Amino acid sequence: MKVVLAGDADATGWGRWRAELAAAMPEAEWFTRDELAAARVPAAEVVAAVVASPPPGSLVGLPNLRLIQSLWAGVDRLLADPTLPEGVPLARMVDPAMSAAMAETALWAVLALHRGFFAYQRRQREGRWQLHAQRRADEVRVLVLGQGAMGHAVMQRLAPLGYRVQGWRRDGTALAAALAANEIVVNLLPLTPATRGLLDARAFAALPPGAAVVNLARGAHVVDADLLAALDAGHLRHAVLDVFHQEPLPAAHPFWHHPQVTVLPHAAASTDPRSASAVVAANLRALRDGRPLAHLVDRGRAY
Numbered sequence: 001m002k003v004v005l006a007g008d009a010d011a012t013g014w015g016r017w018r019a020e021l022a023a024a025m026p027e028a029e030w031f032t033r034d035e036l037a038a039a040r041v042p043a044a045e046v047v048a049a050v051v052a053s054p055p056p057g058s059l060v061g062l063p064n065l066r067l068i069q070s071l072w073a074g075v076d077r078l079l080a081d082p083t084l085p086e087g088v089p090l091a092r093m094v095d096p097a098m099s100a101a102m103a104e105t106a107l108w109a110v111l112a113l114h115r116g117f118f119a120y121q122r123r124q125r126e127g128r129w130q131l132h133a134q135r136r137a138d139e140v141r142v143l144v145l146g147q148g149a150m151g152h153a154v155m156q157r158l159a160p161l162g163y164r165v166q167g168w169r170r171d172g173t174a175l176a177a178a179l180a181a182n183e184i185v186v187n188l189l190p191l192t193p194a195t196r197g198l199l200d201a202r203a204f205a206a207l208p209p210g211a212a213v214v215n216l217a218r219g220a221h222v223v224d225a226d227l228l229a230a231l232d233a234g235h236l237r238h239a240v241l242d243v244f245h246q247e248p249l250p251a252a253h254p255f256w257h258h259p260q261v262t263v264l265p266h267a268a269a270s271t272d273p274r275s276a277s278a279v280v281a282a283n284l285r286a287l288r289d290g291r292p293l294a295h296l297v298d299r300g301r302a303y
């Protein structure tokens, strides 16, 4: 089975992936597009593509593609590529190791917000020794937006520690009511036309005063100017942001130096080649054997 690897080489580091993919599926042959051309392998022999947020156009000219397997959980960038081959099944990455990493990041953010550790960091920079009230975890209400692989893992991680965790689904409580009942909101929605800009002035106003926002999903879920306004007005106390409209976050962006914003470099949950290669191999073998493919994206719903 011939498989094309496509992605942002710097970010992906195919070198690291190759050994793991080859170990997980020794019977497959892996090529970047350049290697395919250099080896004069006919593009028609390629049946699958393993992709990591590749530049638009990366999958053009592969007439017999039968599976596009993403190494990313979120497929918004892939779906935004107008040249993405139509009618080819697209699978996203679902890996318990990745969900566990996301749960750790959310736990760190929620714990730091709950105990006021970001505020203590600010006080250290100001040379101020000042204690604030210590609250119990069961006094803290956390809303998780998105009940998929990531949101579910986060809820499972937080609940046993005593946090009062609520998951939001679109067919349940209205978003504004759910926001009003919680002081920390963790966003783990996919980026779709329905969720773009969901975290805007209206959503922030619905949160109680002193609430905090943790965005671990996609930058475009947040209206940056509205978030900054809510922080500067003193309505929100802190934001932990892992993802941004433009990545890397431009040097001039106000988030970088805002005292109530913690910036992470899209590090909440990276795909781990050691475990994700087995997920890829399982789906490629299912393709080869004619079994159902796992973790398929519904292009109509955009996730």
Ligand code: NAP
Pocket: 073, 074, 075, 102, 145, 146, 147, 148, 149, 150, 151, 168, 169, 170, 188, 189, 190, 191, 192, 194, 195, 216, 217, 218, 242, 243, 266, 267, 268, 269, 270, 303
């Ligand atoms: P998933 O399993 O597809 O889950 C998506 C969840 O969102 C589902 O529960 C879905 O509801 C819900 N949803 C979708 N549209 C909605 C809407 N309009 N209103 C309310 N709920 C909606 O995705 P996942 O694996 O958990 O990943 C979620 C996102 O996390 C990814 O898309 C990606 O953007 C982000 N992510 C970020 C990182 C990072 O390092 N920062 C790493 C991995 C993933 P249904 O159950 O009704 O379908």
Ligand code: GLV
Pocket: 071, 072, 073, 074, 075, 093, 269, 271
């Ligand atoms: C990372 O953001 C992913 O979607 O896997």
